[in-house]
Amino acid sequence: MDPLLDFTGKVAVITGAAQGFGKLLAEELAKRGAKLVISDINEAGVNKVADDIASSGADVIAMKCDVSKDASCKAMVETAIKHFGRVDIGVNNAGIAHEFKPFHEIDESIMDSQFAVNVKGVQFGMRHQIQQMLKQGQGAILNVSSMAGLGGAARGSAYSMAKHAVIGLTKTGAVEYGRDNIRINAICPFFTLTPMVTNFADEEKQKKMARGAPMNRLGEPKEIVAVMLMMLSPANTYMTGQCIAVDGGVSA
Numbered sequence: 001m002d003p004l005l006d007f008t009g010k011v012a013v014i015t016g017a018a019q020g021f022g023k024l025l026a027e028e029l030a031k032r033g034a035k036l037v038i039s040d041i042n043e044a045g046v047n048k049v050a051d052d053i054a055s056s057g058a059d060v061i062a063m064k065c066d067v068s069k070d071a072s073c074k075a076m077v078e079t080a081i082k083h084f085g086r087v088d089i090g091v092n093n094a095g096i097a098h099e100f101k102p103f104h105e106i107d108e109s110i111m112d113s114q115f116a117v118n119v120k121g122v123q124f125g126m127r128h129q130i131q132q133m134l135k136q137g138q139g140a141i142l143n144v145s146s147m148a149g150l151g152g153a154a155r156g157s158a159y160s161m162a163k164h165a166v167i168g169l170t171k172t173g174a175v176e177y178g179r180d181n182i183r184i185n186a187i188c189p190f191f192t193l194t195p196m197v198t199n200f201a202d203e204e205k206q207k208k209m210a211r212g213a214p215m216n217r218l219g220e221p222k223e224i225v226a227v228m229l230m231m232l233s234p235a236n237t238y239m240t241g242q243c244i245a246v247d248g249g250v251s252a
């Protein structure tokens with residue numbers, strides 16, 4: 001296997017792995033030798049993903065985890081330690097969108113749910129992953145932010161608030177734990193054709209959304225996951241605190 005993408009023996013925990021980026025990343029890491037604890041609030045969904053991955057012979061455990069609950073994120077990390085003895089990779093991917101609405105119509109309940117899942121969910125995941133990585137003397141964390149975390153996102157103010165916060169957590173974590181050999185980075189995709197987008201936007205709407213990108217199309221999940229693999233690669237040992245846009249040129 002190409003050493004750049006050889007994850008043999010690495011133990012990864014991934015949140016939000018029942019579908020979308022989390023599912024595809026789990027499949028790709030398993031193909032490259034990683035052992036996985038994959039989790040989601042959708043227990044049946046993540047169990048199905050694990051069954052499919054396990055059928056190819058990979059070591060994978062599925063569990064329910066609601067990232068908005070600190071105890072749930074702790075249990076995910078403890079499961080990895082119990083079964084595999086360590087956590088080399090933490091991917092804080094679970095997230096929710098909200099209905100596009102003008103700023104002045106975003107109410108407290110939307111702010112609260114965005115903060116609970118998209119911000120606290122990342123901080124809870126990170127803090128338990130970091131506690132274990134400190135004991136090991138190494139680790140790599142990848143948080144999933146968004147283009148909406150790098151700039152304003154019209155009618156998506158609560159989501160944009162949350163994804164900016166993910167970048168704050170990423171950069172601060174990188175600064176605090178660089179000396180402990182824990183790398184912490186974030187990926188910032190533009191609209192990508194996962195269920196998060198395809199469930200609310202029909203083809204016509206997708207075409208309109210694509211006009212915002214110089215490449216004039218939305219992302220494919222595999223295009224985002226390719227960059228995730230590069231960011232987590234065991235060969236990528238000097239990159240930390242970076243928030244990488246994968247966006248068809250939106251930020252160019």
Ligand code: NAI
Nearest residue numbers: 016018019020021041066067094095146191192194195196
């Ligand atoms: P998705 O909706 O297809 O998958 C998200 C997964 O997270 C689902 O399986 C869902 O059950 C799970 N989830 C939701 N709330 C949860 C909770 N409280 N605890 C645990 N799991 C929970 O979405 P997608 O696109 O795969 O999203 C993954 C990440 O990528 C999210 O953080 C999202 O904000 C981000 N993102 C997505 C973009 C897109 O256009 N698809 C663009 C930029 C960022």
